[in-house]
Amino acid sequence: MNFSNRLGMLGTYLFAEIDRAKREAKKAGKDVIDLGIGDPDMPTPDFIIESMCKAVRDPVNHRYAMDQGLPELREAIADWYYRRLRVKLDPEKEVLPLIGSKEGIAHLPFAVNNPGDVNLVPSPCYPPYKNASILAGAQVFELPLLEENGFLPDLGNIPTEMLQKAKLLFLNYPNNPTSAVADYEFFTRVLALAEKYDFIVVQDMAYSEIVYDGYRAISILEVDKEKRRSVEFHSLSKTYNMTGWRLGWVCGNQEVISALAKFKSNIDSGIFQAIQLAGITALKDGDEFIARMQQVYKGRRDVLVEGLRSIGFDVSSPKATFYVWMRIGGSSIDFAKRVLEEAHIICTPGIGFGKSGEGYVRFALTLGEERLEEAVDRLRKIV
Ligand SMILES: *Cc1c(COP(=O)(O)O)cnc(C)c1O
Numbered sequence: 001m002n003f004s005n006r007l008g009m010l011g012t013y014l015f016a017e018i019d020r021a022k023r024e025a026k027k028a029g030k031d032v033i034d035l036g037i038g039d040p041d042m043p044t045p046d047f048i049i050e051s052m053c054k055a056v057r058d059p060v061n062h063r064y065a066m067d068q069g070l071p072e073l074r075e076a077i078a079d080w081y082y083r084r085l086r087v088k089l090d091p092e093k094e095v096l097p098l099i100g101s102k103e104g105i106a107h108l109p110f111a112v113n114n115p116g117d118v119n120l121v122p123s124p125c126y127p128p129y130k131n132a133s134i135l136a137g138a139q140v141f142e143l144p145l146l147e148e149n150g151f152l153p154d155l156g157n158i159p160t161e162m163l164q165k166a167k168l169l170f171l172n173y174p175n176n177p178t179s180a181v182a183d184y185e186f187f188t189r190v191l192a193l194a195e196k197y198d199f200i201v202v203q204d205m206a207y208s209e210i211v212y213d214g215y216r217a218i219s220i221l222e223v224d225k226e227k228r229r230s231v232e233f234h235s236l237s238k239t240y241n242m243t244g245w246r247l248g249w250v251c252g253n254q255e256v257i258s259a260l261a262k263f264k265s266n267i268d269s270g271i272f273q274a275i276q277l278a279g280i281t282a283l284k285d286g287d288e289f290i291a292r293m294q295q296v297y298k299g300r301r302d303v304l305v306e307g308l309r310s311i312g313f314d315v316s317s318p319k320a321t322f323y324v325w326m327r328i329g330g331s332s333i334d335f336a337k338r339v340l341e342e343a344h345i346i347c348t349p350g351i352g353f354g355k356s357g358e359g360y361v362r363f364a365l366t367l368g369e370e371r372l373e374e375a376v377d378r379l380r381k382i383v
């Protein structure tokens with residue numbers, strides 16, 4: 001049978017061998033420490049679950065939801081953005097709830113790209129930026145994120161021809177997988193380039209609340225005050241341990257948002273209303289929970305970073321995200337395979353996030369401190 005040519009253009013799956021080794025280790029009864037997953041291990045907090053239970057019993061919520069999300073949800077998002085990120089949003093025109101941010105990120109290229117367009121995509125990156133661009137028929141030009149540039153793209157190094165054809169530039173700060181952060185000055189330079197070459201900046205802020213040591217993540221909309229050139233994706237997944245619930249949003253430039261809303265109105269029929277109501281509760285009453293969660297991840301970060309340093313790895317302590325990105329030199333797949341076979345620890349090979357991720361591995365802080373200590377002890381024995 002003949003399937004979509006564009007599906008065939010997506011990169012091959014790199015982790016087949018590691019997945020097999022993982023299954024074998026588990027089958028053999030090995031005590032596997034899985035630091036590969038970017039998914040919080042802790043449950044959704046009770047106050048959100050209570051809100052959901054109430055909403056799910058109300059028949060009003062059993063019907064098709066509104067495509068654009070409940071007005072109350074859009075208002076709660078705007079209030080949250082102002083309170084936490086100092087950005088004012090018009091809830092009616094500048095906010096669009098999504099069935100998880102991945103859904104919106106993946107549909108955006110279909111709403112904006114035409115044949116001949118180039119999308120500028122960082123390498124390494126969260127895979128949907130690249131794959132959705134390919135599926136929508138855009139050409140992808142990769143921007144390497146190098147350690148010597150603080151894992152920010154080198155804006156002066158993008159060929160003029162690519163800038164002229166560019167339609168979307170994807171950014172993700174705080175960053176998965178490198179855990180790097182961006183400052184005001186960087187966003188200012190990005191937006192000047194977007195203005196000059198007439199493209200849209202898509203900033204993914206899924207990790208805005210996973211921050212440490214007093215660091216505050218900056219929204220690109222704090223810089224692009226008139227929302228001329230940018231949209232920002234956000235999600236309840238990481239902030240409230242709600243990855244399975246599927247609730248996120250995009251905010252910013254209203255033309256881009258209405259194009260995405262129009263596209264989506266042909267694909268889905270809104271978000272289950274009970275989930276929207278639980279999301280409102282999370283956004284309104286979740287600030288204390290966020291502060292506690294930050295302390296938990298901070299404890300884990302310190303255990304893993306200090307442990308890795310004590311056995312000779314040169315690793316920097318992230319200011320944000322629940323990832324530790326570690327330079328290992330050499331093949332990241334070989335390293336991950338060896339660590340799995342000899343220490344029964346799972347980490348993610350950097351090359352899975354793009355060519356420029358080679359030479360690094362990612363550890364997720366999604367297990368408790370004791371398991372992280374155990375992981376360090378096991379690594380100590382094999383390095
Ligand atoms: C986890 C994650 C998301 C969240 O996706 P949802 O679809 O909202 O669960 C978005 N972007 C990045 C970079 C992520 O790591």
